[in-house]
Amino acid sequence: MNRKDLARTPGMPLFRGINFSTLEVDGNLGGAVFMVGSVLCLLIGLPMARAMFAGALLGGAGVATVLWWWHRRHPWPGAEQARHGTFGDLQSRA
Secondary structure (H helix, E strand, O other), X not given: OOHHHHHOOOOOOOOOOOOHXXXXXXXXXXXXXXXXXXXXXXXXXXXXXXXXXXXXXXXXXXXXXXXXXXXXXXXXOOHHHHHHOOHHHHHHHO
């Protein structure tokens, strides 16, 4: 009996798998543990994804470094006020 026959057997529910979009995860330490655990399960289960993960980490670090460098040398007007929480004062002076 193959899987299609099992799914069509009366009284047997169809298994749809785990749907990650329905899982509720808070944005705290528990969410971080869930995320790290999910990535580790993926990397253990799919060894071919390890090279892509390493490349994505290196690429992300490279883009973050370039953006950090760019914004250090080209600050936008009002960056100091936004950093110190006085950004609203700029609009009241205009």
